[in-house]
Amino acid sequence: MTDDDYKHEIANRIKYIMVISGLEIIGLSKFTGISDSHIYSILNKRRILTNKVANRIGEKFNFDGKLIFNLNIEIPNSIAKSATLKKFLEDNKLNYYYFLSNRAERKGRLFIENILLGSDFFENPKFTWEVSEECVKYGRHFSSNEINGHLKYLVVKKLLKSKKAKIKLRNGKEGARMVDVFWKPNLHISIMVDESS
Numbered sequence: 012m013t014d015d016d017y018k019h020e021i022a023n024r025i026k027y028i029m030v031i032s033g034l035e036i037i038g039l040s041k042f043t044g045i046s047d048s049h050i051y052s053i054l055n056k057r058r059i060l061t062n063k064v065a066n067r068i069g070e071k072f073n074f075d076g077k078l079i080f081n082l083n084i085e086i087p088n089s090i091a092k093s094a095t096l097k098k099f100l101e102d103n104k105l106n107y108y109y110f111l112s113n114r115a116e117r118k119g120r121l122f123i124e125n126i127l128l129g130s131d132f133f134e135n136p137k138f139t140w141e142v143s144e145e146c147v148k149y150g151r152h153f154s155s156n157e158i159n160g161h162l163k164y165l166v167v168k169k170l171l172k173s174k175k176a177k178i179k180l181r182n183g184k185e186g187a188r189m190v191d192v193f194w195k196p197n198l199h200i201s202i203m204v205d206e207s208s
Contacts, residue, residue, distance in 0.1 A: 017082075018056040023129045024079050024086055025053055025060070028068065030126055030149070031091050033100075038109030042099050043071045071095055088150075119153040120161040122146065128170060128195070136192040138179055162193050172196045 012020075029039055036054070040047035045064055052058035060079060069076025072090040079086070090096070103109050123142065127133065132145055139159045146153055153161075165171040171193045178186040 015056065018059065019129075020082050021060050021079065022054045022056055023126070024082075025050070025068075026125045026129055027086050028072065028079075028090065030122055031086065031088055032072065032096055033091075033110050035109055038103070038106075041103070041106075041109060042096065043067050119146070119151070119157050120164055122149070122151050123158070123161050124165060124170065128165070133171065133193065133195045136176070136194040138176075138190060138192055140181070141179075142193070159191070162191070166193070169196060 029036070032039070032042075034042060036047050036050050039045070040050055045067060049058065049064070053060050053064075062077070065076035065079045067076065068079065071093070073093040073095065074087055074090055078084050100110075123146070126149065127142065127145060137145075139155055139162065142158050142162065143153065143155055146158070162171060162173070166173045172195070173191045173193045175189045176192040178188045178190045180186050
């Protein structure tokens with residue numbers, strides 16, 4: 012694994028902490044006392060995560076911050092139950108810009124953008140139902156219509172590309188219906204698509 016790959020994985024783990032805790036970058040900054048510019052730099056891979064910052068995050072969420080560096084161990088979901096976090100959420104419930112989930116219509120898009128796009132999930136073309144199943148693995152449940160809308164929004168933002176393709180059914184077989192399939196823009200893929208779309 013290259014240094015860039017490792018920075019990418021660390022950034023994904025920080026994003027995952029944000030999703031579990033429900034905090035936007037500004038909220039994570041206020042909660043941990045780490046500047047938002049520092050957090051941005053880690054997420055954008057311009058800075059490395061130091062032991063000091065990892066320990067600060069761990070201290071606030073009540074887990075060993077060194078776990079962030081170990082890619083073989085999952086970030087514990089129990090961080091969402093941290094007493095310090097609960098107090099922060101209660102004390103700041105009116106500061107809507109601190110939180111990922113203060114507007115329901117943004118939750119799915121932010122989850123897909125911050126977590127799934129940051130992983131290798133979209134390295135291969137995905138159908139809406141596949142995205143839905145991946146969200147469920149993280150404990151996130153959104154309707155197919157919600158997810159499809161979020162994916163199309165990410166296409167508009169040029170974070171994803173899409174084309175029409177014959178749907179792949181859950182049993183692995185190809186269906187007759189033409190639906191959207193989504194993938195990262197930088198990929199060179201060969202997929203049977205409807206070029207007329």
